[in-house]
Amino acid sequence: MSDARTQILGRAREALGADELDVPVPREYRVTGDLAPGSDDVVDLLVDRLVDYRATVHHATTPTVAETVAALIADARTVVVPTGLDVAWRADWVPEVLEDSREEPLDVATLDAAGAVVTAARVACADTGTILLDGEPDQGRRAITLVPDVHVCVLRADQVVHLLPEAIRMLAPHPARPITWISGPSATSDIELSRVEGVHGPRTLHVVIVR
Amino acid sequence: MSTFLGLPRHRSSTPEEGPLGPVPHADDPLRWGDPFPVAARRALDDAQMRRNLGHATSTIRDKRASVVGEVPDWEALRDTGSAVKGDVMARLPELLAQLEENVTARGGTVHWARDADEANAIVTRIARERAVDEIVKVKSMATQEIGLNEALAEAGIAAVETDLAELIVQLSEDMPSHILVPAIHRNREEIRRLFLARMEGAPDDLGDAPRELAEAARVHLRRKFLSARMAVSGANFGVADSGTLTVVESEGNGRMCLTLPETLVTVMGIEKVVPTFTDLEVFGQLLPRSSTGERMNPYTSLWTGVTPGDGPQDFHLILLDNGRTRALADDVGRAALHCIRCSACLNVCPVYERVGGHAYGSVYPGPIGAVLTPLLTGAGTEDAPHGDANASLPYASTLCGACFDACPVKIDIPSLLVHLRARDVDSRRERTVPTGWDGAMKAASWVMSDGARLGRAEKGTAALRVLAGRKGYVGTLPPPMSAWTASRDLPAPPRQSFRDWWADEHDGNDGDGAAEENA
Numbered sequence: 001m002s003d004a005r006t007q008i009l010g011r012a013r014e015a016l017g018a019d020e021l022d023v024p025v026p027r028e029y030r031v032t033g034d035l036a037p038g039s040d041d042v043v044d045l046l047v048d049r050l051v052d053y054r055a056t057v058h059h060a061t062t063p064t065v066a067e068t069v070a071a072l073i074a075d076a077r078t079v080v081v082p083t084g085l086d087v088a089w090r091a092d093w094v095p096e097v098l099e100d101s102r103e104e105p106l107d108v109a110t111l112d113a114a115g116a117v118v119t120a121a122r123v124a125c126a127d128t129g130t131i132l133l134d135g136e137p138d139q140g141r142r143a144i145t146l147v148p149d150v151h152v153c154v155l156r157a158d159q160v161v162h163l164l165p166e167a168i169r170m171l172a173p174h175p176a177r178p179i180t181w182i183s184g185p186s187a188t189s190d191i192e193l194s195r196v197e198g199v200h201g202p203r204t205l206h207v208v209i210v211r
Numbered sequence: 212m213s214t215f216l217g218l219p220r221h222r223s224s225t226p227e228e229g230p231l232g233p234v235p236h237a238d239d240p241l242r243w244g245d246p247f248p249v250a251a252r253r254a255l256d257d258a259q260m261r262r263n264l265g266h267a268t269s270t271i272r273d274k275r276a277s278v279v280g281e282v283p284d285w286e287a288l289r290d291t292g293s294a295v296k297g298d299v300m301a302r303l304p305e306l307l308a309q310l311e312e313n314v315t316a317r318g319g320t321v322h323w324a325r326d327a328d329e330a331n332a333i334v335t336r337i338a339r340e341r342a343v344d345e346i347v348k349v350k351s352m353a354t355q356e357i358g359l360n361e362a363l364a365e366a367g368i369a370a371v372e373t374d375l376a377e378l379i380v381q382l383s384e385d386m387p388s389h390i391l392v393p394a395i396h397r398n399r400e401e402i403r404r405l406f407l408a409r410m411e412g413a414p415d416d417l418g419d420a421p422r423e424l425a426e427a428a429r430v431h432l433r434r435k436f437l438s439a440r441m442a443v444s445g446a447n448f449g450v451a452d453s454g455t456l457t458v459v460e461s462e463g464n465g466r467m468c469l470t471l472p473e474t475l476v477t478v479m480g481i482e483k484v485v486p487t488f489t490d491l492e493v494f495g496q497l498l499p500r501s502s503t504g505e506r507m508n509p510y511t512s513l514w515t516g517v518t519p520g521d522g523p524q525d526f527h528l529i530l531l532d533n534g535r536t537r538a539l540a541d542d543v544g545r546a547a548l549h550c551i552r553c554s555a556c557l558n559v560c561p562v563y564e565r566v567g568g569h570a571y572g573s574v575y576p577g578p579i580g581a582v583l584t585p586l587l588t589g590a591g592t593e594d595a596p597h598g599d600a601n602a603s604l605p606y607a608s609t610l611c612g613a614c615f616d617a618c619p620v621k622i623d624i625p626s627l628l629v630h631l632r633a634r635d636v637d638s639r640r641e642r643t644v645p646t647g648w649d650g651a652m653k654a655a656s657w658v659m660s661d662g663a664r665l666g667r668a669e670k671g672t673a674a675l676r677v678l679a680g681r682k683g684y685v686g687t688l689p690p691p692m693s694a695w696t697a698s699r700d701l702p703a704p705p706r707q708s709f710r711d712w713w714a715d716e717h718d719g720n721d722g723d724g725a726a727e728e729n730a
């Protein structure tokens with residue numbers, strides 16, 4: 001194996017020759033947007049993008065998060081939450097709540113049978129309509145936001161930034177966390193390039209924005 | 212030097228009967244079927260395929276144009292993307308070593324594969340050691356290129372493609388015809404028939420609405436995802452400074468494969484490394500808008516080695532050469548390695564739109580395939596068999612320049628094509644026995660081999676405009692272009708040839724030597 005390694009790296013060095021190639025990288029693109037994080041304008045832009053991808057958007061205030069979420073999951077028999085989810089958001093839910101963590105993970109069959117999952121998020125990018133999760137205890141293992149068919153994601157308005165570079169730079173201090181960017185429910189464009197929502201990931205994505 | 216191609220045989224062009232009619236059968240994923248001019252002529256007889264493709268590519272072109280148009284700093288992003296890739300090539304050995312170190316530090320295992328056989332053997336060994344006889348796969352060009360599914364099948368291991376289009380190709384025993392949507396040449400009715408004939412559990416009353424077809428695939432694959440023990444993926448990017456790997460996808464099949472099985476093996480071409488985590492802020496904007504014409508694809512997964520308690524606990528990264536260092540050694544052709552496989556150049560190419568992906572006889576079709584395939588296989592050099600059909604690929608273009616304009620990392624494909632034509636001609640000058648297609652291509656290659664002659668020839672196309680007159684199309688052309696005009700009227704050439712356009716854009720400096728490598 002080290003043989004292949006030596007040979008590939010050797011060939012690459014040989015291919016490049018002796019000259020030091022110094023390629024300057026210009027960075028003239030926008031790294032901060034015109035819309036301030038958490039502003040009404042940036043939230044409106046995010047909502048526009050999410051709706052375009054057929055995610056469903058709900059608005060709440062801190063005291064109304066629990067009841068807003070409760071209404072969305074009322075039909076489920078069981079609902080999965082990561083252990084770090086804000087307990088205040090969990091008041092008065094009808095379904096049985098199943099906690100999941102890296103230390104005590106639910107098995108796949110349990111996730112498959114669950115009616116919904118409720119998580120927080122790390123940051124959201126309005127320009128592209130993207131919610132970014134980084135697997136911390138309020139968002140949980142990657143499997144919990146994948147296997148259940150309904151994902152309810154609670155986002156604070158102050159977590160919404162305008163451009164992708166702003167979002168990436170919030171994640172950059174911890175690149176090794178398992179990270180998932182979510183832009184709408186799962187979809188495919190593989191049949192005649194027409195977009196169909198709902199393939200293998202959750203077919204329904206509810207985003208609750210808290211101001 | 213051997214050819215590093217897995218199965219370096221000559222093309223076999225025996226199409227095999229499938230549920231949707233004859234499909235090509237490839238012995239070598241980078242070299243199959245007839246040479247381009249012959250395959251292209253046959254493809255032009257396939258009216259259904261051309262309709263499917265015309266519809267799909269025009270849809271995606273419109274979507275791409277609208278989402279690219281709304282980004283005010285698109286050109287600045289392209290400049291950065293292009294320069295980052297140039298920097299990667301210049302520092303490839305150092306960046307690969309850094310990537311390896313970081314993946315290893317986070318609990319992953321890194322393997323190196325010089326060619327297809329070596330990569331396939333590593334995957335097979337990993338599966339055998341874990342007594343796995345079925346794996347789930349995320350769509351990946353690298354594993355297509357090495358013929359992994361076939362190699363695993365020989366070892367008695369079933370590889371299940373989970374991307375919808377890839378599943379369609381696999382069930383029909385077809386070859387991919389597009390790098391993003393491998394089944395782009397199939398329409399909904401063909402897919403319905405295929406699912407009914409070949410997909411376990413497809414309902415008898417299956418309709419042809421894309422929604423219904425996608426639902427049938429969801430049901431079919433779900434059981435496999437939930438029980439799979441091992442997955443194989445490619446990678447869109449591998450970040451050197453953190454060891455993070457990235458898969459960009461839509462359906463969630465990628466997340467299933469990357470998250471649920473215990474063992475994950477990722478096969479990544481060595482050119483896919485990027486220097487820093489923050490470079491993802493650039494490619495994360497360029498790739499989705501250029502490929503599916505969306506502001507962002509539904510899911511992007513990033514993982515670094517092993518995360519205890521979350522996702523696969525047994526992670527292997529295979530760094531694949533398979534001709535890439537050979538392409539790197541060509542200091543002009545090297546730019547083809549900048550490709551991020553978005554497929555924008557396919558969707559805008561007038562030649563691709565008419566002949567489809569199969570005519571290119573490689574898993575990499577279209578404008579980028581016409582340069583990448585010969586570079587990886589060494590066509591037109593002493594590394595490739597004499598009369599290698601891949602040497603005809605650089606002629607599969609009108610040099611109109613649409614691919615260059617569309618490319619998010621600014622690969623100057625027209626200049627690369629001209630460069631490879633010259634390389635091909637030079638190599639054949641030293642060989643005296645002409646092969647079949649040698650004759651067919653001779654006139655064109657002579658013209659294309661020389662900058663001045665090329666300039667004159669392209670100016671000559673101005674005469675075609677006159678021939679075309681007000682009808683706006685040309686009825687017949689001399690060979691080899693007659694292969695196209697025989698079955699289809701060629702649109703009149705654009706008012707400006709690519710070279711004239713270049714000269715206008717660059718202060719009257721003739722495009723000769725325009726093979727300026729973008730970074």
Ligand code: SF4
Pocket residue numbers: 501549550551552553554555556557579614617618619620621622
């Ligand atoms: S060459 Fe450019 S446009 Fe074509 S697939 Fe690669 S990155 Fe996309």
